[in-house]
Amino acid sequence: MRHAVDYYFAPNSPWTYLGHARFARMAEEAGASVRVLPMDLGKIFPISGGLPLPKRAPQRQAYRLLELQRFGEALGLPLVVQPRFFPVAADLAARLIVATDMDHGTAAAMRLTGAVGAAVWTQERDIANVDTLSAVLTECGLDAALLARAQTPEAQAQYEQNTQAAIDAGVFGAPSYVVDGELFWGQDRLDFVARRLLA
Structure with missing residues (x-):
């Protein structure tokens, strides 16, 4: 069975960066079709109980840095946990990925998504x-x-449509993967995504 995955993400999210290459590999290996759907978390957080990073409690902000360090090391990925340009507006980058998908297709949009994430999280x-x-x-x-x-x-x-589709699918954070209608939130759930793709 050829599965379909709706890939919802914010291009400036460190978790999107940490999961992107693994997700791309597993989707390709499973022969899954992917819809590349950058979304506006600024519109999703207020209706899903999320908070932008600067408004989160100090304990949560501190633990986030620890988890980023852990995941970067565990995955063997270069990562600057507090890059020079973060938080930063991601709307133009998101629309650029949308435009790339429109004009050049999924593979190009996936390649650009990975490059944008690396630009923030490894190249500052x-x-x-x-x-x-x-x-x-x-x-x-x-x-x-x-x-x-x-x-x-x-x-x-299209960016607004992606965001509404994310809301309709119950998405509340990035990255999120919806496989044949089933939601998986977070790059740390990619093992479950892989199992679902092989089912």
Whole structure:
């Protein structure tokens, strides 16, 4: 059976970065189809009980840093737990991934998603900056003209549609994977995603 996965994420999320390459590999190995769906957590948190990072209790913020360090080490992934440009607005990066998916398809959008995550969490680059995103596109072998496409009403409408679809699916955090209608939240649930894809 060929499974379908709706992949909901925020491109600036460290957890998205930590899970992205593993998810991409397992989806490919399982022959699953993937819908790349960057979403606006700023609209999802208020209706799902979540809080943006600066508003979380100090204990939660401190533990988050510890968990990021643990997961980075356990997964063997480079990670700056407190990068220079975080928190940072991710809407333009999200729309750029949307535009890439529209014009070049899933594989290109997945490649760009990984590169944007690495830009924040290993390279300490500002993904809210147009020049940074232009450079990341070039590094991915994509045309910098996609930045203009990312700022069209069509890209914005698709971004909003992704966010509403996430809300409708019960998503409340990033990354989330919906496999044939079943929700899995967090990169630490990828073992369960893998089992579901092989079922």
